[in-house]
Amino acid sequence: MTLRSLIGNWMSPRRATWSAGVMFVGLLLLVVWEMRHFYHNQQQQAQAHTAANAEMVAQWMESVLDASRHSLQGVAELYRLRQNQSLAQQDLANLLNRRRDSLSVWQDVAVLLPEGGIVAATAPGSFSFDDSPWLQALASNDAGSESAVSPLYREADSGTPYLLHALRIENGGGELEALVVARLSPGYIVHVVNQMPVRRGESVAILDITARVVIQRSDQQREAEALRGKAVSTEQLNAFLDSSVVSDSWVRQSPLDGDQRMFTGRKLQAAPWLVIVGENTTVYLHDWWRRFWALLIGILLLLALGSLTLRHYRQLYVAEQTLREHRNRLSEEVAARKEMQQASELKAAQLKIAALAFETHLGMFIADANNRIVQVNDTFSEITGYREEEVLGQTPALLNSGRHDADFYRAMWQQLDESGRWQGEVWNQRKSGEVYPQWLTISVVRNDAGEVTHYVATLSDITQRKAAEKEIHQLAFFDSLTGLPNRRLLIDRLEAALKDTQREGHYSAVMFIDLDNFKTINDSLGHYLGDALLNAVAARLSGIIRDNDTVARLGGDEFVVMLHKLGSNEQAATHSAEAVGQKLLKTLLEPIDVDGHMLQVSGSIGITLFHGEEVGVSAILQQADLAMYQAKAAGRNALRFFDPTMQAAVIDCAQLEADLRHVIERQELTLFYQTQVNAHGDVVGVEALVRWEHPSRGVVSPGVFIPLAEESHLIGPVGAWVMETACEQLAQWARDPSTEPLSIAVNVSPNQFRQVGFVEQVETVLAQTGANPQRLKLEVTESLLMEDLEAVCERMEQLRELGVRFSLDDFGTGYSSLAYLKRLPLDQLKIDQSFVRDVLDDPADAAIVRTVIALAHSLELEVIAEGVETQAHRDWLYSEGCMAYQGYWFSRPGPVETLSL
Numbered sequence: 001m002t003l004r005s006l007i008g009n010w011m012s013p014r015r016a017t018w019s020a021g022v023m024f025v026g027l028l029l030l031v032v033w034e035m036r037h038f039y040h041n042q043q044q045q046a047q048a049h050t051a052a053n054a055e056m057v058a059q060w061m062e063s064v065l066d067a068s069r070h071s072l073q074g075v076a077e078l079y080r081l082r083q084n085q086s087l088a089q090q091d092l093a094n095l096l097n098r099r100r101d102s103l104s105v106w107q108d109v110a111v112l113l114p115e116g117g118i119v120a121a122t123a124p125g126s127f128s129f130d131d132s133p134w135l136q137a138l139a140s141n142d143a144g145s146e147s148a149v150s151p152l153y154r155e156a157d158s159g160t161p162y163l164l165h166a167l168r169i170e171n172g173g174g175e176l177e178a179l180v181v182a183r184l185s186p187g188y189i190v191h192v193v194n195q196m197p198v199r200r201g202e203s204v205a206i207l208d209i210t211a212r213v214v215i216q217r218s219d220q221q222r223e224a225e226a227l228r229g230k231a232v233s234t235e236q237l238n239a240f241l242d243s244s245v246v247s248d249s250w251v252r253q254s255p256l257d258g259d260q261r262m263f264t265g266r267k268l269q270a271a272p273w274l275v276i277v278g279e280n281t282t283v284y285l286h287d288w289w290r291r292f293w294a295l296l297i298g299i300l301l302l303l304a305l306g307s308l309t310l311r312h313y314r315q316l317y318v319a320e321q322t323l324r325e326h327r328n329r330l331s332e333e334v335a336a337r338k339e340m341q342q343a344s345e346l347k348a349a350q351l352k353i354a355a356l357a358f359e360t361h362l363g364m365f366i367a368d369a370n371n372r373i374v375q376v377n378d379t380f381s382e383i384t385g386y387r388e389e390e391v392l393g394q395t396p397a398l399l400n401s402g403r404h405d406a407d408f409y410r411a412m413w414q415q416l417d418e419s420g421r422w423q424g425e426v427w428n429q430r431k432s433g434e435v436y437p438q439w440l441t442i443s444v445v446r447n448d449a450g451e452v453t454h455y456v457a458t459l460s461d462i463t464q465r466k467a468a469e470k471e472i473h474q475l476a477f478f479d480s481l482t483g484l485p486n487r488r489l490l491i492d493r494l495e496a497a498l499k500d501t502q503r504e505g506h507y508s509a510v511m512f513i514d515l516d517n518f519k520t521i522n523d524s525l526g527h528y529l530g531d532a533l534l535n536a537v538a539a540r541l542s543g544i545i546r547d548n549d550t551v552a553r554l555g556g557d558e559f560v561v562m563l564h565k566l567g568s569n570e571q572a573a574t575h576s577a578e579a580v581g582q583k584l585l586k587t588l589l590e591p592i593d594v595d596g597h598m599l600q601v602s603g604s605i606g607i608t609l610f611h612g613e614e615v616g617v618s619a620i621l622q623q624a625d626l627a628m629y630q631a632k633a634a635g636r637n638a639l640r641f642f643d644p645t646m647q648a649a650v651i652d653c654a655q656l657e658a659d660l661r662h663v664i665e666r667q668e669l670t671l672f673y674q675t676q677v678n679a680h681g682d683v684v685g686v687e688a689l690v691r692w693e694h695p696s697r698g699v700v701s702p703g704v705f706i707p708l709a710e711e712s713h714l715i716g717p718v719g720a721w722v723m724e725t726a727c728e729q730l731a732q733w734a735r736d737p738s739t740e741p742l743s744i745a746v747n748v749s750p751n752q753f754r755q756v757g758f759v760e761q762v763e764t765v766l767a768q769t770g771a772n773p774q775r776l777k778l779e780v781t782e783s784l785l786m787e788d789l790e791a792v793c794e795r796m797e798q799l800r801e802l803g804v805r806f807s808l809d810d811f812g813t814g815y816s817s818l819a820y821l822k823r824l825p826l827d828q829l830k831i832d833q834s835f836v837r838d839v840l841d842d843p844a845d846a847a848i849v850r851t852v853i854a855l856a857h858s859l860e861l862e863v864i865a866e867g868v869e870t871q872a873h874r875d876w877l878y879s880e881g882c883m884a885y886q887g888y889w890f891s892r893p894g895p896v897e898t899l900s901l
């Protein structure tokens with residue numbers, strides 16, 4: 001753990017000291033344990049070493065004494081020989097000398113008699129039985145052994161040390177006969193011991209039985225004469241001698257040189273001697289001490305370092321604590337200041353917000369409890385025109401416009417009292433006197449006691465908003481062109497009127513007005529004049545009806561007039577409505593000057609009365625619409641009342657339309673053909689005429705359902721079916737040479753022709769059926785040419801390029817124009833049957849037919865007359881130059897099988 005991490009963890013110095021102390025003690029114990037172990041180890045080594053040396057010396061001494069004992073026994077044998085007379089005295093003496101000479105350890109040897117005589121001796125003067133109590137003891141056999149080694153003696157005169165090694169010679173009865181005594185030379189032993197290697201700190205000593213030094217040697221001093229014979233009795237030595245153990249070790253101060261040593265003592269078997277080998281503790285513990293001192297120094301250094309570190313840590317800790325306290329105090333102070341700053345910022349922001357809020361686009365004023373203005377903002381001044389100083393102390397009544405009565409203000413104050421808030425629209429007056437609408441919100445401010453202290457009012461000028469509302473209202477409910485109410489407002493008013501009639505029981509009327517020839521005027525003179533015309537018509541209609549009646553424009557040239565309260569009598573109401581209607585028709589007929597163009601329009605008016613019946617607004621409008629169509633059907637400038645039977649027709653028509661939607665899938669269509677013949681009466685082609693075989697109505701005429709299909713956009717599938725069937729028929733005829741030249745004229749209604757992809761559709765059908773395009777003739781009507789002549793031309797050209805031919809049907813019924821006749825890629829003109837029908841009786845029709853024929857010739861177009869019902873028709877036409885005919889005179893339309901080709 002680093003100091004930094006300690007600090008980082010904020011361990012207290014006390015704890016850190018404890019931790020360091022524990023660690024140190026742990027380390028110390030480890031060191032002590034190791035040192036102790038090492039100490040014992042060193043001691044054991046020293047003990048083993050001294051024991052080995054002691055053993056070695058002991059072994060050597062044993063061998064020396066063994067040799068001495070053997071020699072003693074040899075001398076004893078010699079003695080016995082002497083006793084047996086086998087050996088002469090002199091020989092014995094000689095033999096003793098030789099023995100002494102051969103044994104280095106012997107200094108002298110003698111055979112002594114117990115009664116004190118000497119049998120033989122190498123140096124007779126050197127032995128005296130009486131001198132030695134030890135010998136006497138041996139003679140008495142107190143020693144209990146056969147041989148023995150004496151303690152160390154000193155010669156009385158010279159002080160020379162010596163030892164005796166003696167052997168008892170016994171007779172057969174065990175009684176002592178003589179003693180063989182050898183005087184041992186300590187010098188020899190010293191000499192030999194001196195040969196032994198003694199290392200530094202080692203010592204070797206041989207002690208006699210009385211613990212006197214026989215020989216002592218150490219590394220410092222060789223054989224020390226002075227010490228020989230010195231008693232070295234110590235506590236440990238005595239204990240060892242008293243014990244029965246052969247070898248033992250101990251540590252103590254040497255009684256000889258004072259050095260501390262490890263001693264190992266070894267008792268000898270052959271003599272009551274000891275070998276003591278010592279090793280100086282200083283030497284064998286040298287490594288231990290060295291390690292001890294190294295570790296001690298290390299520990300002391302560690303201790304010093306630890307103390308320093310702890311001291312440093314304590315200082316750091318104290319500094320850190322102080323720093324932390326400072327930091328905490330600083331943080332608290334910063335937090336407190338921040339809080340104060342935030343509070344002041346918040347307050348400033350609130351003030352700013354309040355100030356900004358006060359200076360908004362809304363006018364604001366604050367009045368005290370007495371309703372006296374105490375503060376206004378700039379917007380207030382902008383709206384009202386009053387500067388602040390002009391209104392301070394005034395009541396808001398200053399702004400009153402006078403448009404609101406006392407009740408209005410009473411209700412305002414009452415609500416303020418009750419709910420503390422009022423808001424609403426108020427008309428006030430600016431300083432300039434201008435009255436304007438404003439949206440006013442007043443809030444009551446109360447103190448803690450609930451007393452009113454202020455009124456805070458916000459006001460916004462809603463002049464523009466009201467104008468915008470008015471404009472939106474105008475756009476939503478009024479026709480932008482004429483300014484008349486639109487369909488939406490008409491419906492609103494109708495609903496209100498319906499409720500009126502229900503409530504009051506009177507009649508009201510709705511008139512549907514459609515201008516008869518507006519479309520032509522609009523197309524020919526342009527939209528600008530068309531719009532001007534509509535405006536003029538609107539003005540005229542408005543000028544005729546009463547104020548509480550309504551004139552509305554539904555769109556295009558459709559206008560609706562609603563007449564209110566026509567009385568409770570139906571007949572009278574009908575008369576009134578009719579009278580108004582007639583008046584409207586009359587006024588419409590009057591020429592109108594539009595931008596210098598004197599235009600004349602007429603109208604068709606459908607009228608329906610309502611009288612609180614259970615009919616809805618849309619039903620009323622539908623009735624008027626139907627009646628208007630009735631009027632249109634009756635010719636222009638007409639007026640019709642709604643007839644309930646019309647309604648049935650409408651419903652019937654709707655049902656038919658629903659059935660028409662399934663006509664293809666139910667396979668209810670068939671194709672009839674009507675022949676077209678030339679001047680010779682030969683069939684040159686046919687016209688395909690579709691039939692609807694309705695399951696309940698029977699055969700429905702195309703004159704009925706084709707217009708319906710056009711209106712309901714079902715002409716596409718119906719026309720496609722006809723085209724496909726006719727082309728299949730052509731392809732079939734093409735296979736027969738007699739019928740191959742026949743052509744089929746197929747009617748194409750305007751909407752079908754204008755459909756996107758019509759050209760491609762024809763092309764596909766031709767390709768799929770394999771019909772010859774030259775045999776296909778498309779009959780188009782004049783009405784097709786009324787819109788976008790360019791596009792129609794282009795499309796016709798495309799079809800013409802496929803080989804398809806064109807016939808213009810119903811020519812003369814519409815706005816026949818030479819201009820487009822010249823431009824269109826036509827092949828044939830078809831004279832309408834309506835002209836043919838009366839051609840013989842009506843000179844006008846005859847003139848038209850003549851003109852058409854002449855026109856066709858001049859344009860190099862074929863011409864065919866339809867509706868030829870009689871021979872007279874045919875002959876007249878022939879005489880006028882028309883060479884192709886179609887009509888009942890030749891054949892009625894029928895299935896292909898009925899054709900006589």
Ligand SMILES: Nc1nc2c(ncn2[C@@H]2O[C@@H]3COP(=O)(O)O[C@H]4[C@@H](O)[C@H](n5cnc6c(=O)[nH]c(N)nc65)O[C@@H]4COP(=O)(O)O[C@H]3[C@H]2O)c(=O)[nH]1
Nearest residue numbers: 689690701702703706722747748749867868869887888893
């Ligand atoms: N009074 C009288 N009538 C004669 C005489 N000869 C023929 N008609 C009838 O006159 C109509 C001639 O056809 P349209 O003028 O093309 O007039 C057709 C045509 O405009 C339209 N129409 C018929 N089939 C189709 C069709 O497949 N597609 C389209 N778009 N229109 C068709 O329906 C109209 C009526 O067709 P239809 O009822 O079949 O009536 C046919 C035919 O039956 C006659 O001598 N006297």
